[in-house]
Amino acid sequence: MITNKLKKVSLKSTFQRENILEYIISRKEHPTADMIYQYMLTISPCISKTTVYNTVKSLNKTNLIKSIKFLGKDEIRYDGTVDAHHHFLCEKCGRIYDIEIQCQHFKKENIDGHKINNVYAYFTGICKECKK
């Protein structure tokens, strides 16, 4: 439950935080800051965009959400699914799909002598909807 998630990471529970986190988790669209803002406006007409940015920064820092970025797109997208996974970005419709792959390099701790902390990966192409 949303309130507990916030509590668990010692973030004070507020209307804005609960609803922003809820929105990011429940919608699977990997929304942008502006999409979150537009949604929040409908339930909280005076919310500030700065609050959206402050909130996603807190949520991200406490690992309640992840952020992702694609080449050629200038905005960050937010992801409520925090378990390691990859993405597929459709070059035609812009939809983002979660990709579950078990990659050999995923669990590696070192590569070429460098210590790995994070792995980022995504595919682009034409999604199955757009292929129809």
Add this chain to the structure above:
Amino acid sequence: MITNKLKKVSLKSTFQRENILEYIISRKEHPTADMIYQYMLTISPCISKTTVYNTVKSLNKTNLIKSIKFLGKDEIRYDGTVDAHHHFLCEKCGRIYDIEIQCQHFKKENIDGHKINNVYAYFTGICKECKK
């Protein structure tokens, strides 16, 4: 040779294009637009930053270079090595290393029913220099 590379993709050979392409290929730093600009200033003091952006766009479109982008960094980096490979970004010093891995997913043409055109992947962590 640089001139031939340009010719091969039907880009007119100019002083700016030759030197920008040469710089990106020979330096292995994956330079930013501004790094390219700063270098070009030393050999062509009146070059415009717009020329740098125009040029990397042309070079990228004709596949003479690739561009890459990292989460949390706001600038695009340019890569003269166009064969498929991945990267390692050091969280401490910011250096970017090429990573040659033969990944099972690299050659795939489809995933979950989506047609794959491109694969992007990178690791972050502490590089072997910074570990010392």
Add this chain to the structure above:
DNA sequence: TACCAAGTTGTAATGATTACAAACAAACTA
């Protein structure tokens, strides 16, 4: 009730990139 810390808000700044129009240059043509 008064105070304090944290959260929220609005506005201004940042900074990489793009848009656009003028200047320039090399390649064609009459």
Add this chain to the structure above:
DNA sequence: TAGTTTGTTTGTAATCATTACAACTTGGTA
């Protein structure tokens, strides 16, 4: 050769997501 076209370069202005910052609000606590 002079004039024309086409593509390249240049400088300036705009864009736009994100951040900085200061003022305002709120909820808990003494």
